[in-house]
Amino acid sequence: MTTPVVDIHAHFSPPTTQDQREALWKLMHSAHILTSEPPHWTPEATLDVMDRTGVAMQILSSVPPSREALRAFNDYGATLVAEHPTRFGLLAALPTDDPDACLTEISRADGELGADGFAVLAEYHGVWLGDARLEPVWAALDRRGATVFVHPNPFAPPTLSRPSILLDVALETARSVTDLLYAGVLRRHPRVRLVIAHCGGALPALAGRLLTLGTETWVPNPNQLTRDELRTQLAGLYLDTAASGEPQPLAAALAMTSADHLIYGSDWGAPCTTETTMQATRHGLANTPLLTDVQRETIWRNALNLLPTAAKRVAEQQTPHTA
Numbered sequence: 001m002t003t004p005v006v007d008i009h010a011h012f013s014p015p016t017t018q019d020q021r022e023a024l025w026k027l028m029h030s031a032h033i034l035t036s037e038p039p040h041w042t043p044e045a046t047l048d049v050m051d052r053t054g055v056a057m058q059i060l061s062s063v064p065p066s067r068e069a070l071r072a073f074n075d076y077g078a079t080l081v082a083e084h085p086t087r088f089g090l091l092a093a094l095p096t097d098d099p100d101a102c103l104t105e106i107s108r109a110d111g112e113l114g115a116d117g118f119a120v121l122a123e124y125h126g127v128w129l130g131d132a133r134l135e136p137v138w139a140a141l142d143r144r145g146a147t148v149f150v151h152p153n154p155f156a157p158p159t160l161s162r163p164s165i166l167l168d169v170a171l172e173t174a175r176s177v178t179d180l181l182y183a184g185v186l187r188r189h190p191r192v193r194l195v196i197a198h199c200g201g202a203l204p205a206l207a208g209r210l211l212t213l214g215t216e217t218w219v220p221n222p223n224q225l226t227r228d229e230l231r232t233q234l235a236g237l238y239l240d241t242a243a244s245g246e247p248q249p250l251a252a253a254l255a256m257t258s259a260d261h262l263i264y265g266s267d268w269g270a271p272c273t274t275e276t277t278m279q280a281t282r283h284g285l286a287n288t289p290l291l292t293d294v295q296r297e298t299i300w301r302n303a304l305n306l307l308p309t310a311a312k313r314v315a316e317q318q319t320p321h322t323a
Helices: 018-030 043-053 067-083 099-113 132-143 168-182 203-213 227-235 247-256 275-287 293-301 308-318
Strands: 005-010 055-060 088-093 117-121 147-151 193-196 238-240
Touching: 005 043, 005 147, 005 293, 043 055, 043 275, 055 067, 055 308, 067 088, 067 099, 088 099, 088 308, 099 132, 147 168, 168 193, 168 203, 168 227, 203 227, 203 247, 247 275, 275 293
Parallel strands: 005 055, 055 088, 088 117, 117 147, 147 193, 193 238
Antiparallel strands: none
């Protein structure tokens, strides 16, 4: 692979103590996430993995559950970008249960954080992304032509003794994006570019059902979305490829949108992601007959088309300097 890979879906954490990691590990096991050791993210280990797997830049994002932690994560992420500007980017986390706090973080992202874009959870403390209270937030993001990464809530409890990150997060993603559609958010704010994690979760598989049934008279449709509008808005979404190298999610994604709306994402830094699963996704993308070589090359670098400040830093890295 000659094209430098840019990874739009990578998680991180500020430094933690062994006691903090052990406590998180216990919580993970109570949620039936049965990892063999406590999670421990470091920039050094991540850069080593990036170097060994040919990743030029990771775009970091994490949306912790408390307001204090969220600000601390954003601050630390900005520090990492300042220390490694050509290797890391930052999507500033927004606390979407509080519109005023969101607007504060958006302002910080413009100034002291220097973030490349934004990250939100599909559902945050019971507030979904189509909630009317978030209208000022979407308006602020639209004015900036912002790229917003939508990730499901990783803190949800297990269902039927299976961790939520196995299946439930895919359904949550579909619910939240559908809510955005019916709330008219994408119609009112067309300059916001949404990147949906994990190849859109269950949304691409359910897109045909939405198109067939979603505008029937028995479906609440306060903004009178048409079938053509639904189709256009679904096709306008960007989808990352995390855990989606198999043909099933790729085929569904390509039926809903186009290959130029797929973006490489690994989910690195999440406790559920290993080098083995990450490389399996890369292998699937590199070898699937569903994509042409030109389309694959686009996917590896597509993040830079949505994140101009990160693209500028990558370009500076690759431009020879003369005396």
